[in-house]
Amino acid sequence: MSIEFKLGNITCHYVLTDKEKILLGLTDIVEVNLNEKEMFSTMINALILTSIPEERTPPSENEIKKVEYIANDLNLLLPENYKQSAVVCRQFIHQYRDKHNKLMAVFNNIKGQLLK
Template sequence: MNIIEFKLGKITYHFTVSEQQQALLSLTDETRIDLTTWRGFSEALETSIIKAIPEALTPPSAQEIKHAQTIAHELNLLLPEDYTKRVIVCRQFIQQHLLDHQRLLSMFNNVKGKLLK
């Protein structure tokens, strides 16, 4: 046995065992190992699952969500449905309103600068 393959949902994981690992495996007794006890396994598994999700369906980052919320608040806009669940929705909202938001910030900074003189 030199290949390990298992499925989780629609993801198939594949690993080729090295010759040294095969030699070690031949010396083992049948053992059950709980992968939740492996340090870092859960994070590596989550990372691999996220990479397998089509980009249009991935969740936006916390920074993208905060940016969309800031734009909506400062421009007095409603946020689109699913902006916290689908990166494409969040990014489209940001791109659609980014220029208006930058203009608002520019005007604010200009007025603030004149008031402070």
């Protein structure tokens, strides 16, 4: 016995274990509202997120803030579509991280000298 259902473009399959088949034979007819099961929602969210191709993955708030912070500090234009694409954010961060770190080291050293 197996379960199969479609969730948008995702088709889910599950084959019941022998123990689950036996337990099913002991049940009465019951309707379960899965919206009331937080664990199911968590599982569905994780399933959807892992099914999104990397090039379409939305960036996290931290990635967006990091891109904006680096662009501001280095006086760079923000990359196109950075708020929609994690890949764009990660590429920008990777490209400018070392340059930004050097700038911040110099800034922190100067700030430290001024505070003495």
